[in-house]
Amino acid sequence: xxxxxxxEDGNVFTGTSIGSAREVISEIVFxxxxxxxxxxxxxxxxxxxxxxxxxxLIGNYGITPDMESGRPWPDGYIVRELSRMPSNFxxxxxxxxxxxxxxxxxxxxxxxxxxxxxxxxxxTMNGMITTDENYNLDLIIPKLKEYRTGNVxxxxxxxxxxxxxxxxxxxxxLDYGAKNNIAESLHKRGCEVTIYPACTPAEExxxxxxxxxxxxxxxxxxxxxxxxxxxxxxxxxxxxxIFAICLGHQLMALxxxxxxxxxxxxxxxxxxxxxxxxxxxxxxxxxxHGYVVDTGTLDPKVAKPAxxxxxxxxxxxxxxxxxxIFTVQFHPEACPGPQxxxxxxxxxxxxxxxxx
Numbered sequence: 001x002x003x004x005x006x007x008e009d010g011n012v013f014t015g016t017s018i019g020s021a022r023e024v025i026s027e028i029v030f031x032x033x034x035x036x037x038x039x040x041x042x043x044x045x046x047x048x049x050x051x052x053x054x055x056x057l058i059g060n061y062g063i064t065p066d067m068e069s070g071r072p073w074p075d076g077y078i079v080r081e082l083s084r085m086p087s088n089f090x091x092x093x094x095x096x097x098x099x100x101x102x103x104x105x106x107x108x109x110x111x112x113x114x115x116x117x118x119x120x121x122x123x124t125m126n127g128m129i130t131t132d133e134n135y136n137l138d139l140i141i142p143k144l145k146e147y148r149t150g151n152v153x154x155x156x157x158x159x160x161x162x163x164x165x166x167x168x169x170x171x172x173x174l175d176y177g178a179k180n181n182i183a184e185s186l187h188k189r190g191c192e193v194t195i196y197p198a199c200t201p202a203e204e205x206x207x208x209x210x211x212x213x214x215x216x217x218x219x220x221x222x223x224x225x226x227x228x229x230x231x232x233x234x235x236x237x238x239x240x241x242i243f244a245i246c247l248g249h250q251l252m253a254l255x256x257x258x259x260x261x262x263x264x265x266x267x268x269x270x271x272x273x274x275x276x277x278x279x280x281x282x283x284x285x286x287x288x289h290g291y292v293v294d295t296g297t298l299d300p301k302v303a304k305p306a307x308x309x310x311x312x313x314x315x316x317x318x319x320x321x322x323x324x325i326f327t328v329q330f331h332p333e334a335c336p337g338p339q340x341x342x343x344x345x346x347x348x349x350x351x352x353x354x355x356x
Contacts (some may be wrong), residue, residue, distance in 0.1 A: 003107040006128045008144035016107035019099025023210050025147050026075035026143045029129040030116045032269030036336020039074040044156035044177030045288045047147035047219040050076030059095040068179040069249040074127045077106035100242030105129045123264040153226040157198035165194035169354045172210040176218030181333040185345045202234035211352040212241040215248025222250035241324035241351040249327035259297040266290035271336030273310035285330035286337025
């Protein structure tokens with residue numbers, strides 16, 4: 001079946017429908033990872049977005065147990081070539097069936113290189129995936145321009161508190177769209193992890209007297225999370241050690257009066273170099289974000305830059321003055337991506353009074 005990707009600038013790409021045949025409007029973003037397509041698909045940070053995979057062949061090892069949540073989250077999936085006959089001893093199915101099961105529309109057979117160049121030059125834009133060959137651009141483009149992702153954290157957070165039993169250190173993990181490997185990274189370092197829904201009041205978390213608090217990654221514009229930001233400020237005011245990743249990093253910045261802004265096309269992939277400003281060392285990191293903290297709004301008495309992106313100079317982390325709090329924009333838990341910065345979990349363990 002034919003499918004069409006229509007961008008809000010009027011560009012149209014024609015390909016083949018994969019997954020669900022339903023029509024969808026979403027924000028179109030691209031990911032440059034060469035491996036780990038399943039982890040990308042199951043990363044809750046992609047809720048509200050349709051993902052373009054820049055690597056030309058996707059699906060060659062099928063669906064395996066390497067999932068970062070219980071289901072896929074993107075609104076749509078866009079690839080150059082889809083492997084319809086995967087080969088891997090761990091394979092449990094095909095991407096085509098996986099997308100169909102979860103009612104996610106996709107398109108293959110388009111020039112993803114040309115599409116990515118458009119998004120890089122013009123910036124992230126909205127688009128529609130449709131199988132309607134009689135589409136009307138004059139009617140569709142105004143709808144695309146009006147589309148807003150909105151608050152998608154409520155869609156991806158867990159429904160209720162749950163505990164992953166572990167060692168003597170107790171970590172409270174705020175689930176704004178947390179990837180499984182965050183809890184796993186803490187658990188294998190001897191932590192018991194209690195995972196809380198995004199809307200949990202700070203008072204409930206602090207009453208449990210955790211040794212540390214983890215603010216997770218998540219989707220969407222951080223400024224849409226007004227109620228959550230107010231609770232994060234209460235957590236900041238406590239003396240509990242805090243480590244925040246991605247959306248959690250942005251929410252902590254907003255809670256302290258700093259600003260964030262949308263990037264032209266964001267950072268999404270497994271090869272982004274970040275520099276530790278304290279040591280001068282550069283790490284290759286996994287990233288997935290479209291917003292960034294504006295360092296021009298920082299109060300040096302409250303926080304100072306800790307990491308910077310080597311490619312474009314944007315902020316990649318903050319160290320909070322006089323507090324056991326540090327936050328990073330990238331993903332030290334990776335999955336997919338390099339493990340270079342996993343040592344940050346060891347730093348968090350040390351902050352909580354534990355051993356590496």
